[in-house]
Amino acid sequence: MKETKKGIIAGFLAYILWGIIPMYWKLLPTVGALDILAYRVIWSFVFMLIYILVTKKTSDFLNECKQLWQDKKKLGTIILAAIFISVNWFTFIYTVNQGRVTEASLGYYMNPLVNVLLATLVLKEPLGSLGKIACGFAFIGVILLTIQTGTIPVSSLVMAFSFSIYGLIKKGLSLSSYTGLTIETLVILPAALIYLVGFSPAGFMTYQGSTNLLLMGAGVVTAIPLLLFAESAKRISYIILGFIQYVNPTMMLLLAIFVFNEPYTSEQFFAFSFIWVGIGLFTYATLHTWRKEIQFENHKLILDETKDKEK
Template sequence: MKLSINVKDENTTGICYGIAAYSLWGILPLYWKLMESVPALEILAHRICWSFIFMLLVVYFYRKRGSLSAIIANRKKLFLIFLCGFIVSVNWFTYIYAVNSGHVIESSMGYFINPLVVVLLGVTVLGESLGRWQLVAIILAFVGVLIITIQYGRIPWIALILAGTFALYGLIKKMIHVDSLAGLVLEAFIVMPIALTYIAILEKGGKGSLVSSSPAVIVTLAGTGVITAIPLIFYARGIERTTFSMMGFLQYIAPSLQLFLGIFIFKEYFPLTHFISFCFIWAALAIFTLANAGVLKEHSAVGQKIKAAEIETKKV
């Protein structure tokens, strides 16, 4: 009986950590808005550098140095980590640009359709079969994206880049099986020389924010390391204590909060066509979630592999 209570408490704690992680990711646009005067590329460079410093401290605190050594000793894994570093940098830049250019709603769409892109990667890259309900979900999501494309008069590239990079990042991380904290440190370390060089060039030319910005902006830039690491730590603790399926369900907290911020806080344009488009995407996600949970009978080999890859993408 006591063991049962302890397991239940652990699961509840895991859910709380999951809610905290996804909620922080969801309200992250508020933080990026504090640096609206700073170019997105410069914010990205600072985020890479400060994330590396903070995550290195976290790895040292959690005694993950052995995990770092194991990755460095494996050339194949190190190359894939390099690839992950590039992909996550593209994702971070796109997200920061989206927030500070008034496209928070479009960025939320990217996170909503991300699980469906994971399924497509599973089919096209891993050769897994596509279930009937998964096919229905993908078609509905495609219709939703098509509607907003027609309304915009252009492809919603921000949403597609965010979804694509998240999915690709998760797929690679799933293939190499490395410790998430150690992997993130190396991803930042690999691209940090480029970021540092860019910051140095800006500062030398008198255009960098460390010279020209207020102390508040400088502190906010330094805080990008903390704001990146804390949700990841919460996520890691959550996934240790609760199930993949529960974390998969909780992941929709983040884009829901982003959509709320875009409409009600940042007052972005959200006409009826946007709402209809999102309705198609939400219907697709409902079908996808029910199929993965076993409520809808599915005849595919995607199963747990896709669920695990879906969760892995949220580690960005």
């Protein structure tokens, strides 16, 4: 129970930090989205190196790196993961700094449903009738938003699919969270440095002191939620984590409406409602499956105990 409590707290902290992170990027209005991404990669890598040294995980990290280097397929997979998470980060930063936090929240509301869709298409996992209806409601919501705005919510779709594909790739990697994040940022690091030094209109670290500090802090605000999430995932079931994950887009949506004063019409609310219904159906179906699994395990345990007594 103590470990479960720690996991729930860590999960809430991770998703709360992800929920308020738009406020951080809003503090950098003079820095382009691509520049922020490059600094985010660089300082995340530096922070992870410091974290590994301070927590005395150097030996384990080097061993995992050696195993990764020897397994070229695994190495190629983590390079692919690094590309997809970079696409996700850039799209999120760009969308937030364009004043479209509502659209960013939509992407993360859609994320669990996209996870289900990809699991069905790629992993060939069966999708129940409620799951199909849930995806159908989400699809209707996206269509309604497209009709209202006259444009497809590309940023939301890119964020949802890039993060889901990233998660799908990571599912097959047996790496510690700190090694995974360090290697992923290392993969993108050369491109980030080349861009900042050779192509960025602003150059490398040419901003005022406070802006430079905020850019350095981008590594911290990136790594800490990911590490908290990893610790949470170890201690609690994916079902519980699935409930907690809606803290993130809900906080973003509230920030968009009440802090950033983004327009939120009744038509948008109506379209979002379809997505929320889809999420509700998906959550109910997941919870129902989880309960059945627990009942089956309990029944199996009772049968085993009965057999032991008979012996």
